Amino acid sequence: xxxxxxxxxxxxxxxxxxxxxxxxxxxxxxxxxxxxxxxxxxxxxxxxxxxxxxxxxxxxxxxxxxxxxxxxxxxxxxxxxxxxxxxxxxxxxxxxxxxxxxxxxxxxxxxxxxxxxxxxxxxxxxxxxxxxxxxxxxxxxxxxxxxxxxxxxxxxxxxxxxxxxxxxxxxxxxxxxxxxxxxxxxxxxxxxxxxxxxxxxxxxxxxxxxxxxxxxxxxxxxxxxxxxxxxxxxxxxxxxxxxxxxxxxxxxxxxxxxxxxxxxxxxxxxxxxxxxxxxxxxxxxxxxxxxx
Numbered sequence: 001x002x003x004x005x006x007x008x009x010x011x012x013x014x015x016x017x018x019x020x021x022x023x024x025x026x027x028x029x030x031x032x033x034x035x036x037x038x039x040x041x042x043x044x045x046x047x048x049x050x051x052x053x054x055x056x057x058x059x060x061x062x063x064x065x066x067x068x069x070x071x072x073x074x075x076x077x078x079x080x081x082x083x084x085x086x087x088x089x090x091x092x093x094x095x096x097x098x099x100x101x102x103x104x105x106x107x108x109x110x111x112x113x114x115x116x117x118x119x120x121x122x123x124x125x126x127x128x129x130x131x132x133x134x135x136x137x138x139x140x141x142x143x144x145x146x147x148x149x150x151x152x153x154x155x156x157x158x159x160x161x162x163x164x165x166x167x168x169x170x171x172x173x174x175x176x177x178x179x180x181x182x183x184x185x186x187x188x189x190x191x192x193x194x195x196x197x198x199x200x201x202x203x204x205x206x207x208x209x210x211x212x213x214x215x216x217x218x219x220x221x222x223x224x225x226x227x228x229x230x231x232x233x234x235x236x237x238x239x240x241x242x243x244x245x246x247x248x249x250x251x252x253x254x255x256x257x258x259x260x261x262x263x264x265x266x267x268x269x270x271x272x273x274x275x276x277x278x279x280x281x282x283x284x285x286x287x288x289x290x291x292x
Contacts, residue, residue, distance in 0.1 A: 037145050100144075186205035229254070240255050
């Protein structure tokens, strides 16, 4: 009894980091990066995303409480390139480690023309920034996250690596499943409203004939729409992929006059694997409805 009491008193007097390890505070600029950070960090991290999946991460306006949490975070994980132009305006303390998740990712469409400001485009001057929509890119992204977390908490390096390995193993099996169900539609011609889907299409063997927006964030003119309808009919496009942010009337107009079935896919989600599960399921259903 005395020995138990002594041990209890010793534990009660011990520093907090001995009794319960403090979690690393991580902030991400997207829900997808939050999901990947949680997969690697597990119980050792507390992760917050600045943008919900339904919000446009290109134009985030941080609230004072969010800004305070960013500045007090141990790690900030960003999409990178020019996906978050607002981030350049923040003055972060040197204590915040910043990880650019685009480093090590193979980029496509690296030549993007700059546009006139008055057309209200969000311009990607360094290439298409939606690289997380190729599930294979989760490999370098999670590697960068693992390395950053391991530097911040060396004693947990093995824990982070084990978590990442388990996640990549599960994702690899899922990728095989997704490719299998999409295999009958390989080479299918599609049109997208917003050019978010180049990485996704390339990975799963789909052919993007055109994007309705002549440049990212720029609505098509009547002449551009007329040319799009003609191209869709001539190419035999059966599927139009819209984003949750797409203008519903524009989507209906393109689908009706272009002779395509519209399907809304989400470019972002709270759970990385489920995001692909849901998108692949919706796309396969639309492709089946569209027919040969």
